Amino acid sequence: MRREHRTGLQSLPTGSARSARSAFLLALFLVLLLALLVVPAAVPSGTASAAVVSGAADGDGWFRKATARAVRAHERARARVDRLREADARPPKIEAAEERRMAIRAGLWDLLWAVERNVGDPVAVDPSGRAGHCPVPTRSHAQQHQRHQRSPKKKTRTMQRTKPRTLKTPQDLKKPQTVQVPQATQVPKTPQTPHRPWTAPTRGYWLSAGFAAQGSRWAHRHTGQDFAVGAGTPVYAVGPGTVRATTCGDGFGNQVVVRHPDGYFTQYAHLSHIDVRKGGHVSAGQRIGLSGATGNVTGPHLHFEVRITPYMGSAVPPLPWLRRKDVQVIH
Ligand SMILES: [Zn+2]
Structure with missing residues (x-):
């Protein structure tokens, strides 16, 4: 029927x-x-x-x-x-x-x-034999790191607020206590809600190898844009998104791949340190790691890619893509 x-x-x-x-x-x-x-x-x-x-x-x-x-x-x-x-x-x-x-x-x-x-898994095919020894933070490390970051901030906030108010007048003593509660809960949220502008993936750089450049280090053509910076320079998520992958051990060394709301992915490679974990949310300009010289490199720099998928082989020219997000990368 x-x-x-x-x-x-x-x-x-x-x-x-x-x-x-x-x-x-x-x-x-x-x-x-x-x-x-x-x-x-x-x-x-x-x-x-x-x-x-x-x-x-x-x-x-x-x-x-x-x-x-x-x-x-x-x-x-x-x-x-x-x-x-x-x-x-x-x-x-x-x-x-x-x-x-x-x-x-x-x-x-x-x-x-x-x-x-x-x-x-790139770790499993590490040709240098360093498999399993990548300095990507584990779940417990990442949580500890977050805890360390959070606890002193809360203390300083309450310290800063209570001190000047209690010192002003004795009448204000009661008021701040009632006002303080909603403020303390609102403060961490409000800076994240406005649309933060998209940003360059690092600061104080000069542009080295560009997209589609040819060289002996690449099998065909360069798939990203290199930002020459010293090791240990902060690396930022260019826009809001979710951490799709944190891997290490292949030619890209320690790398982070972020998925953005428009469906594009950005990749940050050769890092010396990774701050984020897979599945975590990142905001525009949030530090996600430190630059380094891990993987197939001749010196410290940030390799930055914009991709249609999370995988190598789907990269688009990154600088025009950033310009569409109103990010001007200085040449
Ligand atoms: Zn590169």
Whole structure:
């Protein structure tokens, strides 16, 4: 009975049913396209880990071309969505453009994930043999760190507030005690609620290797922007987001990947210290670690990437992306 009912509906396709069918066909096409692209990569899985460690799998042939094509298509689709929004286009038109962008991103995500699966945890493929000895804070360390940071702040706040008030007049003694309670609970929240502006990932830098630069350190082209800073310089989250990953042991050394609300990811690599934990929330300008020289480097610097997915191989030019967030990086 149910089937008959369904076929009855299909024989009279409504607008939504037609669009659902075309979406299904598009998804089917993408799956087939992915299968064609991914299967050749999955075949030499025995050697894939070693190849990815040396950077060869990321930098070679069809894979590099396919990912680069998808990244460009995504950026064109994103630019179209932006243009439509600015021009106040009809909502269905914007939605369709956004759906197209999401479909390209999903395809790229699947493609990269298929290869990333062979790489595994970067710690586990550490070629230097330092696996398991990365200075990423553990859960207990991070909590202790937070506790240490919080407790003295609270003390100083109450000290600062109670002292001048009690000293003013004896009449004020009662009032501050009642006022103080809501203030103490509100103070930590209010600085976080206003929209903090996006920021550069570090300060006091000069720009060294740029995006797509060629060099012996990279299998193909440089996938991010390097900020030359001394070791131990604070590194900040450029915008609000969630910590997607903190890893170490591969060519990027200690790294943090943050997911932003617009769906883009930023990566901060070669750190000497990581302040944040996976899953934690970060705000714009929040310190997430210290610069360093871990991983495949010739000296201390911050390697900063903007990606469509959390994975290597989906990077977009980072400086124009920051400019769109009103962040001017000084050359
Ligand atoms: Zn770099």
